[in-house]
Amino acid sequence: MTTRMRLAISRPTKGSSGKTGSWRVFRPVVDKEKCNACGICAMLCPEAAIDEELEVDLEYCKGCGICAHECPKSAISMKREEK
Amino acid sequence: MLTIATGNKAVAAAVRQVRPSVIAAYPITPQTEIVEQMAEYVTRGELDSQFIPVESEHSAMAACIGASITGARTFTATSSHGLLYMHEMVNWAAGARLPIVMANVNRAVGPGWNVWAEHTDAFQERDTGWLQVYVSTVQEAYDTTLMAFRIAENESVLLPVMVNLDGFLLSHSMQSLETVEISDFIPPLRLPHAIDPENPAGYGTLTGPDAYFKFRWDMERSMRDSAGVIRETEDEFARRFHRKYGFVDEYRCEDADVVVVAMGTLGKEAEVAADLLRAEGVKAGVMRIRWLRPFPRLDLAGRDVVVIDRDYSFGFGGVIAKSLAATARAEPFSVIAGLGGQEVTYDDIAEFVRTRSPGTEYWFGVNDNV
Numbered sequence: 196m197t198t199r200m201r202l203a204i205s206r207p208t209k210g211s212s213g214k215t216g217s218w219r220v221f222r223p224v225v226d227k228e229k230c231n232a233c234g235i236c237a238m239l240c241p242e243a244a245i246d247e248e249l250e251v252d253l254e255y256c257k258g259c260g261i262c263a264h265e266c267p268k269s270a271i272s273m274k275r276e277e278k
Numbered sequence: 279m280l281t282i283a284t285g286n287k288a289v290a291a292a293v294r295q296v297r298p299s300v301i302a303a304y305p306i307t308p309q310t311e312i313v314e315q316m317a318e319y320v321t322r323g324e325l326d327s328q329f330i331p332v333e334s335e336h337s338a339m340a341a342c343i344g345a346s347i348t349g350a351r352t353f354t355a356t357s358s359h360g361l362l363y364m365h366e367m368v369n370w371a372a373g374a375r376l377p378i379v380m381a382n383v384n385r386a387v388g389p390g391w392n393v394w395a396e397h398t399d400a401f402q403e404r405d406t407g408w409l410q411v412y413v414s415t416v417q418e419a420y421d422t423t424l425m426a427f428r429i430a431e432n433e434s435v436l437l438p439v440m441v442n443l444d445g446f447l448l449s450h451s452m453q454s455l456e457t458v459e460i461s462d463f464i465p466p467l468r469l470p471h472a473i474d475p476e477n478p479a480g481y482g483t484l485t486g487p488d489a490y491f492k493f494r495w496d497m498e499r500s501m502r503d504s505a506g507v508i509r510e511t512e513d514e515f516a517r518r519f520h521r522k523y524g525f526v527d528e529y530r531c532e533d534a535d536v537v538v539v540a541m542g543t544l545g546k547e548a549e550v551a552a553d554l555l556r557a558e559g560v561k562a563g564v565m566r567i568r569w570l571r572p573f574p575r576l577d578l579a580g581r582d583v584v585v586i587d588r589d590y591s592f593g594f595g596g597v598i599a600k601s602l603a604a605t606a607r608a609e610p611f612s613v614i615a616g617l618g619g620q621e622v623t624y625d626d627i628a629e630f631v632r633t634r635s636p637g638t639e640y641w642f643g644v645n646d647n648v
């Protein structure tokens with residue numbers, strides 16, 4: 196009896212595409228003085244890489260810059276990663 | 279129990295006995311009576327099913343897919359434009375290997391707007407991976423609906439089954455119906471790839487060029503295996519309930535020189551034509567195709583063949599006639615008749631046989647055949 200291939204079933208694993216933070220060219224840097232902890236950056240982060248304490252998980256942050264673009268306090272700047 | 283019913287009511291009576299957990303459907307002429315009857319069974323408390331009155335046929339099949347992937351027995355019914363509206367999901371149901379049973383009341387596709395019998399609606403779904411069966415009497419509609427669940431849910435098959443019955447000619451015709459006690463004829467459904475909430479996964483997700491074909495081959499493998507399951511189910515049905523069915527219902531074919539091939543009610547009507555022709559000394563028989571998918575092997579060697587297609591593939595021909603030319607090496611007289619409910623009597627069918635011209639195509643009622 197050969198293996199049946201009835202339906203493609205995929206089970207997600209942590210970081211199944213690897214540590215996507217390695218894709219990053221620009222890294223978000225938060226100015227804690229300007230930040231008023233509104234949480235908009237965390238809400239809009241497509242990678243859910245910003246936690247409840249508003250700390251960025253740099254292992255998975257791809258550096259898309261949406262957080263910096265949306266921050267109403269301009270508290271996030273994007274700094275080029277050093278090689 | 280002996281009773282009297284329309285084709286629609288017979289299907290509903292069978293589904294009630296099979297007790298699907300979920301019924302999702304949208305009304306459309308001439309199928310509406312099935313949906314209404316199922317809703318009534320549920321409302322009266324005679325059937326403990328979840329009835330989902332959806333907003334479209336696309337949603338009806340989507341809801342059936344969602345229910346079926348949990349391992350629940352699922353039923354829906356539709357017709358014509360409704361079937362075509364769910365086309366995308368019809369493909370998905372087969373590809374996801376879900377044993378959904380659907381009654382399709384065959385009706386022409388507009389324009390012109392037409393609610394009468396034609397097989398073109400279901401023929402447009404014939405390459406989706408569904409098994410398709412066509413019935414000719416109220417009793418056969420009931421019996422076949424029962425068998426459809428057992429066949430679809432067999433682990434060697436796990437493909438959906440479409441039970442087709444001619445609009446009005448059968449869906450709204452009253453005939454005698456003997457219902458049976460199904461007992462354990464249909465075992466409980468066990469879907470090997472059912473969703474497990476404890477172990478979340480993506481179902482039918484992105485599948486690359488390195489794997490997609492393997493799933494398609496598995497569908498075809500099951501389609502081929504379904505032939506044996508159909509045979510076994512029809513034999514078991516005959517053993518328990520004393521009514522015998524097959525891939526093809528043959529009538530007076532043993533010594534026939536000319537065989538009429540047709541489906542649905544036209545195949546039944548042709549039996550009377552065969553009797554008429556035999557009274558004239560013409561050895562005529564009828565092969566009424568029941569299962570269109572998987573397609574049966576017909577033994578037509580050495581016989582004249584008259585195929586009546588209540589369907590048409592533009593730029594190609596009558597689908598059954600062409601299929602038999604390809605698979606049975608027949609050179610049929612291809613008659614296109616009954617489109618949009620066009621009346622075709624047994625006298626007309628007898629005349630097709632008398633005036634047959636093998637290898638040609640004839641549109642009944644059209645004067646300027648090219």
